[in-house]
C-alpha cells in the first residue's frame with residue numbers, strides 16, 4: 001500500500017481542509033482549498049472521488065475511496081464545500097468525523113449525468129440526507145423563473161440542514177428509511193401543480209432511485225430525459241462508484 005500511496009500522491013490533487021463544521025446531528029460541512037480549484041471547469045452536480053485511505057492507515061482497498069458531491073465551489077478563493085452524512089457509520093463517515101482543519105485531502109473529479117439540466121420549466125427534487133447538498137447546488141444554479149417542488153426526507157427532520165447560503169428552499173419530511181409509499185403519496189399531490197415541461201431528480205437510497213424511476217416511466221409515462229436518478233448508497237453494499 002505504501003508504494004501505491006506514494007504514486008497516488010503524485011497523481012491525485014492535494015488540498016487542505018480550511019473549515020469544518022457540524023451542520024446537523026448527522027452531517028458535517030468540510031471546506032477544502034487549493035489553487036487547482038481556481039482553474040477547474042465545473043458544472044453543478046460534479047462530484048469528487050476522495051482517497052480517504054490516503055490518510056487512514058487501517059483502511060482496505062474497498063474502503064479506500066468514497067464519492068462526495070460538491071455542495072459549493074468558489075473559484076476566486078479556490079475553495080469547495082462538501083456535506084457528509086454520518087448515518088452509514090462506515091469509513092467515509094468516520095473519515096469526515098475525524099478530519100481537522102489543516103488536514104490534507106486527495107481527490108479526483110467525476111462528472112457523471114446527475115448534473116444541472118435547465119431545459120425544463122418545473123422541477124421535483126427527491127432525496128435523503130446524503131443527497132441534500134447535491135440537490136441544493138442544482139437548484140441554486142437553475143434560473144430563478146423555474147418552478148421547484150421537493151421531498152427531502154430523513155428519519156429525524158432536524159438532521160436536514162439549510163443550504164450553504166442559509167436558505168431553506170426545500171420541503172423537509174420526517175420519514176422512515178426506504179419510504180416508497182409515503183413518497184408516492186406526496187408525488188401524487190405535487191405533480192398536478194407542476195407546469196410546462198417537468199423534470200425529476202432523485203438521489204440517495206438506491207431502493208428509492210430504482211422504484212421511483214420505474215414509477216415515473218411506467219405509471220406516469222415520463223420520458224427518460226425527464227427522469228434523473230443517482231443511487232448514492234445501497235443497503236447491501238459499501239461505498240458506491
Ligand SMILES: Cc1cc2nc3c(=O)[nH]c(=O)nc-3n(C[C@H](O)[C@H](O)[C@H](O)COP(=O)(O)OP(=O)(O)OC[C@H]3O[C@@H](n4cnc5c(N)ncnc54)[C@H](O)[C@@H]3O)c2cc1C
Nearest residue numbers: 067068069084085087088090091092093233234235238239
Ligand atoms: C455520486 C455520489 C455522490 C455522493 N455524494 C455524497 C454526499 O455529498 N454526501 C454524503 O454524505 N454521501 C454521498 N455519497 C455517498 C458516499 O459516497 C458514501 O457511500 C457514504 O458516505 C457511505 O460511506 P461509508 O464509508 O460511511 O459507509 P459504507 O462502508 O459505504 O457503508 C456502511 C453501511 O451503511 C449503509 N449506508 C451508506 N450510506 C447510508 C445512508 N446515507 N443512510 C443509511 N445507511 C447508509 C451502507 O448500505 C452499508 O450497509 C455519494 C455517493 C455517490 C455515488
